[in-house]
Amino acid sequence: MTRAPIPLRGLQADDFRHPLDRQATQSLKQLPGLDLLVRSLLGSAGEQFFALNNLASSVRVGETQLPHLQELLVQACSALDLEVPQLYVQQNPVPNAYTFAMRGKQPFIVIHTALIDLLEPEEIQAVIAHELGHLKCEHGVYLTLANLMVLAAGLLPQWGALLSQSLQSQMLEWARCAEFSCDRAALLALQDPRPVMSVLMKLSGGSPKLAPLLNLDAFIEQARDYHSLGADDLGQALKAMQTQALTHPLPVLRAREIDRWAASSAYGDLLRRRQSGYNGETTSVQGGWRNW
Secondary structure: OOOOOOOOOOOOOOHOOOOHHHHHHHHHHHHOOOHHHHHHHHHHHHHHHHHHHHHHHHHEEEEOOOOHHHHHHHHHHHHOEEHHHOOEEOOOOOOOOOEEEEOOOOOEEEEEEHHHHHHOHHHHHHHHHHHHHHOOOOHHHHHHHHHHHHHHHHOHHHHHHOOOHHHHHHHHHHHHHHHHHHHHHHHHHHOHHHHHHHHHHHHHHHHOOOOOOOOHHHHHHHHHHHHOOOOOHHHHHHHHHHOOOOOOOOOHHHHHHHHHOOOHHOOOOOOOHHOOOOOOOOEEOOOEEEEE
């Protein structure tokens, strides 16, 4: 079992929110009616469908069902000063995890079996903490719309037709920026950057057979090389072209961001400040879901 992290009492989302996430969120807030658009597209029936489908096709984790995963969840929630959501394991050959939350109801996290098979316990906890980061940062409303564009458009093309190309582009940019905040949440929960970066490495080129052979230090060096090679204007433009249609930043870029933030004084100061104080508050959640 992993070492229990020290709780960060009174931790607030703005303590660790990535500047790009903050900037992109402010841009979305300038668009009127986004919340209404999400609810009209999805509606209560759609929310209920996702919840019931998950309940019917997954295994709910608890004290008597996969308790080692429940312990990882509880530890991460304690570290992030967050109420404990439900956790489900779902049979799926694609390594992935996502979060879903309906307003007024308990949120839940789903982890695919392929991802669990790929990861060590600390890395599984990093995935869980990343998903908790979406709840901590209250990404819910915008997450719903972003996921509708990516997933529901294939099933219901008329939904995609309702969304302008500029809105889709802006939503995808926001989704990528939000991932950086959630990677920081994973780091804060584990208080060790290596498991967080190891998850990203295994998602880039891992398999149950290859995972034990991978070299994390070499992958970190690869991430630093990617950053340095794109330092000029042309490099930045090429990086933008690589990611503009993606919901997530490239794993090497995410690893580089965690590598840099873990070495920063801001991270160290935040740990010291929140490990020594507690104000008794917890964070509420809003609707939405997001995959790893």
